[in-house]
Amino acid sequence: MAPVVPRSGDSIFANLEHVNAELFTLTYGAIVRQLITDLEEVDEVNKQLDQMGYNIGVRLIDEFLAKSNISRCVDFKETAEVIAKVGFKMFLGVTASVINWDADGTSCSIVLEDNPLVDFVELPDNCQGLHYCNILSGVLRGALEMVSMKTEVTWVRDMLRGDDVYELNVKLLKQVPEEYPYKDDE
Amino acid sequence: MIVCVAVVGHQNNPLYIQSFTEADDALKLHHIVHCSLDVVDERVNNPKKTGPLLNETFLGLLYPIENFKVYGYLTNTKVKFILVTTDLDVKDADVRNFFRRFHAAYVDAVSNPFHVPGKKITSRTFAERVSTIVKSFGLSSAV
Numbered sequence: 350m351a352p353v354v355p356r357s358g359d360s361i362f363a364n365l366e367h368v369n370a371e372l373f374t375l376t377y378g379a380i381v382r383q384l385i386t387d388l389e390e391v392d393e394v395n396k397q398l399d400q401m402g403y404n405i406g407v408r409l410i411d412e413f414l415a416k417s418n419i420s421r422c423v424d425f426k427e428t429a430e431v432i433a434k435v436g437f438k439m440f441l442g443v444t445a446s447v448i449n450w451d452a453d454g455t456s457c458s459i460v461l462e463d464n465p466l467v468d469f470v471e472l473p474d475n476c477q478g479l480h481y482c483n484i485l486s487g488v489l490r491g492a493l494e495m496v497s498m499k500t501e502v503t504w505v506r507d508m509l510r511g512d513d514v515y516e517l518n519v520k521l522l523k524q525v526p527e528e529y530p531y532k533d534d535e
Numbered sequence: 536m537i538v539c540v541a542v543v544g545h546q547n548n549p550l551y552i553q554s555f556t557e558a559d560d561a562l563k564l565h566h567i568v569h570c571s572l573d574v575v576d577e578r579v580n581n582p583k584k585t586g587p588l589l590n591e592t593f594l595g596l597l598y599p600i601e602n603f604k605v606y607g608y609l610t611n612t613k614v615k616f617i618l619v620t621t622d623l624d625v626k627d628a629d630v631r632n633f634f635r636r637f638h639a640a641y642v643d644a645v646s647n648p649f650h651v652p653g654k655k656i657t658s659r660t661f662a663e664r665v666s667t668i669v670k671s672f673g674l675s676s677a678v
Contacts (some may be wrong), residue, residue, distance in 0.1 A: 378648025469646035471658050
């Protein structure tokens with residue numbers, strides 16, 4: 350059987366159904382506004398967004414692996430590249446880049462120049478601690494946990510706070526080997 | 536020279552007023568904008584028989600006062616844009632162009648999920664874009 354070639358992010362993106370970008374942006378904006386009205390504390394909202402992202406990520410990883418035919422990644426570096434080039438392109442339509450690898454290859458930064466979630470958004474003065482795109486960090490964390498990698502994802506730079514790009518720091522905490530529910534000798 | 540631009544909501548509440556002169560006559564400009572609202576209501580309620588039916592958004596020159604001219608633009612949601620200028624020879628096409636770009640900037644500002652409709656527009660990006668549009672209006676009609 351011929352080996353299945355992994356498809357590039359652009360070709361997968363072209364074959365998926367698209368939704369109107371403004372509808373997507375306005376819906377996400379409405380979610381964040383409602384969370385702020387309900388929870389009132391900016392830190393609580395950040396945590397909720399992360400939790401929502403986590404729930405999305407654990408489901409999204411299956412769709413990602415099914416549609417992209419990516420074979421098993423050899424190490425964390427390849428994982429990060431695949432996330433940035435294929436994953437972000439497939440689901441958000443933007444290409445990210447990976448920079449700032451640390452010495453032992455367990456921590457890197459994913460940089461997004463353009464982010465469809467934040468079109469038209471300006472943070473008001475009373476929400477300055479808000480990580481508006483915190484759902485993305487939850488999605489990455491959830492997806493990687495489903496492929497046996499425990500990670501910590503934090504925001505380094507945020508365009509809504511005045512920086513020039515969005516930068517997410519992904520740190521691999523440990524690789525959890527797959528556990529089988531049945532012992533071999535029973 | 537554009538002296539002032541204003542955005543007024545559908546209940547005639549001011550949403551955004553910005554003056555572009557150094558003189559400190561903000562109150563006078565507020566008055567002028569307020570008076571122009573009456574003219575807008577009159578135009579809307581008594582449409583001229585010979586008036587254009589399609590492009591009801593651009594209301595044109597509302598009225599001249601002292602050395603100012605006041606132009607109006609009405610959106611479908613009854614939000615009014617008022618432009619006060621001291622230029623003597625202003626082309627109709629320039630003003631329409633100005634209002635079109637102003638409308639685009641307004642739509643982007645209102646799409647901000649943190650903006651409450653009916654409250655004042657506090658977006659800094661909107662203010663910057665309006666300044667840019669105002670500056671380029673002055674240049675294009677200075678030919």
